[in-house]
Amino acid sequence: MKALGIAATGMLAQQTNVDVISNNIANANTTGFKSSRAAFQDLIYQSVSREGALTSEQGTMTPTGIDIGLGVQTAGTVRLNTQGGLLSTENVLDVAIDGRGFFVVNMPDGGRAYTRDGAFRMSAEGELVTLQGYQVDPGIVIPEGAQNIEINEQGVVMAYLENDPVPVELGRLTLATFINEAGLRPVGNNLLEGTVASGDELPANPGDAGIGVLRQGYLENSNVNIIQQITDLISAQRAYEMNSKTIETADQMMSTATRMR
Known part of the structure; x- marks a missing residue:
């Protein structure tokens, strides 16, 4: 039977x-x-x-x-890969992606990983890193004595130094997209890795056509x-x-x- x-x-x-x-x-x-x-x-x-x-x-x-x-x-x-709701945290280093794209993370072994988790922090050297201490690509260093940090919708990171009313541009956060986002492999710690199925990384800037924008002071909730x-x-x-x-x-x-x- x-x-x-x-x-x-x-x-x-x-x-x-x-x-x-x-x-x-x-x-x-x-x-x-x-x-x-x-x-x-x-x-x-x-x-x-x-x-x-x-x-x-x-x-x-x-x-x-x-x-x-x-x-x-x-x-x-x-x-x-649907959009999760945005949660206001009022933390200047928290950044959410509103739309399509992934933050790029440089791994200690030289590889690259991708995440939607924008809960960034500063390392002992002032470098922008993830909660695991991995460098956010491209490497952005926040100088000592920065009074305020601003990250606009296009990913430009600026800081006000001492009493200078004009902010200094420190760099620009970039995003990555993939032809087949479902083909990315989850590896834990809110990180994904590219695979043959996902296709090659397609670099993009926040706000480009079809690409999400960044929201400073927000984090993306689970969907x-x-x-x-x-x-x-x-x-x-x-x-x-x-x-x-x-x-x-x-x-x-x-x-x-x-x-x-």
Whole structure:
């Protein structure tokens, strides 16, 4: 009886589904987090009778066949890159991207990573860094004695020094985009890495056509919809229970057949 194996694949798929949903819920308050959903596809089919098979010498044929599916498998997890809400923090080094794009981060090993988390800080040398101490690209150093720091919508970083009424331009924050943003690989610490699937990094400036602008003093909230996640969790639980019920029913049917012998 194939139902045992088929239902088992369904239970495994729903376990994966619950894992993805639980990660979404756990990161409901993570800055810049993008929720994911599990995508599934059916497995191969066992063909008992082919569609269009001849049923007589006169050329009549079956309009439908008998194809028995062998279950389901996880095709992948799809990250939903929709905009999260902006939260006012009034911290001059907090920057949110309002629109498309990622901040570029220079990693200690020489690689590059990407993030939507704009909770920046200053290092001991005055360099703009992430909460993990990684350099924000391009390297921007805030001089000692800066009275105020301004970051405009186009990413230009300026600072007022001592009593000088004219700000000094320190550099410009740039963004990166990708042809396939869903192909980026999450590596933790709110960071993503480029892959062959994502395509090469496409540098851009904030405010360019199709590119987001920066909002100083704001952070982007997670785009997790808690109500939707709870609904999906209940649905996954019910699907898991139904698959387990299928196994119980198949087992009872096999027991009945055994007793008949």
